[in-house]
Amino acid sequence: MTFDTSKNGAGGSTGTPVPVGSYAPPVCWYEPGWTPEEYEKEFQKRWDVGHFSGAAEAYAADKSRFVEGHPYKDFNKDKSGEGMFWGTVYDWDRIEDDGYKACEQADFWVENGETPPVRNAIDAETLAKLAYNEIKVPDTGISLAPAGAAKVNLPTWAWLDKSDFREVSVTATLAVGGWNLSATTKAKPVSVRLEPGTPDAELLPASGECTLSADGSVGEPYARGKADATPPCGVTYLRSSGTGTFGLRATVTWEITWTSSDGQGGTLPEGTFGQEQAVTVQEIQSVNR
Structure with missing residues (x-):
């Protein structure tokens, strides 16, 4: 994601406007992140870690989901160019308490042109709210x-x-x-x-x-x-x-x-x-x- 801030306020005393009322900017959302080939590399990077409690079970679950066909076979490489894997993005500066739990969906596949079947998927209004966070007056x-x-x-x-x-x-x-x-x-x-x-x-x-x-x-x-x-x-x-x-x-x-x-x-x-x-x-x- 990129932000064009060239039309922001300038000077040494600029600041971010404080929303009035009960407005709550998103603290997490899902967005497209990887082609099948990129996700394979991401998968390998995630699991290139030392042993920790529960590692074997977690690795087996991820391998089943993304490699063994439950539901994705070999990272969906046979659908390369037809869609992307989506994942969670967090705004850690805004998350309080258990706010991160609003986006607990495991990474998932979305066909090009389809609407993601989950809540908190990135959309135009979410982008607008994220742009709001970057405004300087x-x-x-x-x-x-x-x-x-x-x-x-x-x-x-x-x-x-x-x-x-x-x-x-x-x-x-x-x-x-x-x-x-x-x-x-x-x-x-x-x-x-x-x-x-x-x-x-x-x-x-x-x-x-x-x-x-x-x-x-x-x-x-x-x-x-x-x-x-x-x-x-x-x-x-x-x-x-x-x-x-x-x-x-x-x-x-x-x-x-x-x-x-x-x-x-x-x-x-x-x-x-x-x-x-x-x-x-x-x-x-x-x-x-």
Whole structure:
């Protein structure tokens, strides 16, 4: 299996979006792996090991299955070119407890063009989920104004330019023997949620959810002459951060969709990715004469 990650997010602060809800990526699956001749070599490699408890019985069972015709005779060499042996692949980084037991089927033969007669066989949606695992989205370091330090009781404008807030994608491809399938999973940013880092603040809008503008950006840059305007995305701090800072967190929600080379497609659970940045909030200084 190969992954085309050329359209992923770039930079030092990229990350993998965290799926929302009860989404569970596959921890194991079956995929085509060997021609009859390749499987014979695989068989020999597997059994080129020292003695261990139960080795004789296990070897006899495998020999019966793949060599002696129960059900495969001489590794199915008489069907060379007509199909492949399929085996189990594990994502060991995601398996917990006995999760590996979801794929206990012994290696099996599948004719070209046939649907494998087992659960968890690789398919377009599984490829899409595996591509989801490889997605990297750009950081969410938002621009803030006024620059330098926010002021108590004055709105702080927040925004993300379109160039920093773009769709990314990863394509997973499995091409082996007569089997060729790919799926592309795309992540599209749809909103940014602000968390001011203190309860003594008011969000703009009140929900803290800043949606995309028509041009694909979020919020609006501050410009001279907007001092009395209300920003479409921002925060008003109600007290000073004193000698420290507040941790303003911006979390992007990403809409996840997929399409495949066989015409299938659909949606996967949204993902979120956030980043925190330190904000200094100062009291407004006034001079009485």
